[in-house]
Every structure is written in structure tokens, then in C-alpha cells.
Amino acid sequence: MQFTVAIDGPAAAGKGTIARAIAETFGFAHLDTGLLYRAVGAKMMMRGRGVIVPELAEKIALELTEADLERDDLRNARVAQAASKVAALPEVRAALLEFQKSFSKRAGGAVLDGRDIGSVICPDADVKLFITASDEVRARRRFEELSRKTPDTRLETVKIDLHQRDIRDASRDVAPMRAVEDALLLDTSKLSIDAAVAEAVALVKKRFEKA
Numbered sequence: 186m187q188f189t190v191a192i193d194g195p196a197a198a199g200k201g202t203i204a205r206a207i208a209e210t211f212g213f214a215h216l217d218t219g220l221l222y223r224a225v226g227a228k229m230m231m232r233g234r235g236v237i238v239p240e241l242a243e244k245i246a247l248e249l250t251e252a253d254l255e256r257d258d259l260r261n262a263r264v265a266q267a268a269s270k271v272a273a274l275p276e277v278r279a280a281l282l283e284f285q286k287s288f289s290k291r292a293g294g295a296v297l298d299g300r301d302i303g304s305v306i307c308p309d310a311d312v313k314l315f316i317t318a319s320d321e322v323r324a325r326r327r328f329e330e331l332s333r334k335t336p337d338t339r340l341e342t343v344k345i346d347l348h349q350r351d352i353r354d355a356s357r358d359v360a361p362m363r364a365v366e367d368a369l370l371l372d373t374s375k376l377s378i379d380a381a382v383a384e385a386v387a388l389v390k391k392r393f394e395k396a
């Protein structure tokens with residue numbers, strides 16, 4: 186059985202939590218595609234000494250391994266910024282395309298979350314969700330998440346990171362973040378995490394039972 190769920194949306198809208206819950210509920214494999222760009226961004230910062238060099242970023246993307254995705258420093262705001270910069274490079278996106286496409290076709294079902302899943306990676310996905318939340322709610326959620334690991338995280342810095350990335354991600358020429366026409370929109374601003382997950386699971390269930 187092949188069944189693909191595509192989840193997109195801006196930074197810290199709840200995509201990851203929802204994707205993991207869907208994967209667990211339906212037994213699907215899950216790919217957090219943001220990790221691919223974060224891993225390339227992190228390596229680019231190190232090897233380019235802070236400068237983004239397109240040819241080197243492409244090479245890093247082509248050579249990415251599972252171990253690169255397991256680094257525990259990929260979640261911070263500096264890496265997120267570098268991720269969104271390398272994500273705007275067509276050569277980096279092209280280098281990561283096939284891996285994501287083939288993951289989405291796994292037997293047993295797959296759920297992928299990112300920015301271009303419904304538009305580029307899985308245009309034929311069985312379910313497409315676009316998860317949003319207000320700027321304030323997203324910043325607070327990410328602030329709480331980062332503060333657990335890094336207590337001196339500042340809300341203002343988190344707000345700036347999300348805002349800059351949203352603008353860059355939505356305005357780039359290649360695979361910009363957008364809600365495709367056939368995506369189901371889910372605004373999680375006023376929902377608890379449990380309620381947001383329950384709503385997303387119910388949306389997938391409707392389609393899954395028909396498949």
C-alpha cells in the first residue's frame with residue numbers, strides 16, 4: 186500500500202508534531218525535510234566559515250548521510266537561518282529532490298513535512314495539509330521549545346528568526362513556501378497541540394479509509 190501525506194507551513198506552526206503523530210497513528214514512515222536543509226546549512230557554516238558558497242552547498246547536499254541528520258545541534262536559530270539560505274539555492278534543492286521523492290513512495294505509507302511537499306515533492310499526495318498559526322503563537326511555541334535546552338533564549342530573537350525565514354522561504358524563486366489549491370488549511374493558533382493533532386488525524390483518516 187502506498188499512501189502519502191504532505192504537510193507544509195511556516196516555521197514553528199506545528200508541522201513536526203502533527204507529522205509525527207500521523208506517522209504513529211497510521212504506521213507511516215516520517216521524514217522531517219527541514220532536517221535535510223538544516224544539516225546542509227550546519228555543514229556549510231562550518232566548511233564555508235560562515236559564507237554560503239553555492240557549489241560547496243550542492244556538494245554537501247549530495248554527500249549528506251543519515252548521521253548528518255542525527256546531529257543534536259540542528260535545532261538552533263543560527264542553523265535555521267543557514268538552512269533557509271541554502272534552501273534558496275536551486276542546486277541544493279535539486280540535490281535533495283530524489284531522496285525525498287523516493288521516501289514519499291515507501292510501501293506502508295509516508296508523511297513528509299516541509300515547505301514544498303505538496304507543491305514539488307509530492308504533487309499527487311493523498312492528503313495535503315497546510316498548517317499555520319499566528320506569528321505571536323508560533324514565536325511563543327518555538328521560544329518555549331528552545332528555552333528547554335537553552336535557557337538564555339530570547340523571545341525577541343526567536344521572533345526575528347521566524348520572520349526572516351518566513352519572508353525568505355515564501356519569496357524565493359525556487360519552490361517557495363505556499364499553500365497549494367488542494368491543501369486543507371489548519372490554523373492551530375487557538376488549538377492546543379492535542380486538539381491540533383486530533384484534527385489533522387481526523388482529516389487524514391477520512392481519506393485513508395477511502396483509499
Ligand code: CDP
Pocket residue numbers: 195196197198201218219220222223265268269270272273298299300301302350354
Ligand atoms: O522547524 P521549522 O519549521 O522552524 O523549520 P524546518 O522545517 O526545520 O526548516 C528549516 C528551513 O529549511 C526552513 O526555514 C526552509 O528554509 C527550509 N526548508 C525548505 O526550504 N523546504 C523544506 N521542504 C523544508 C525546509
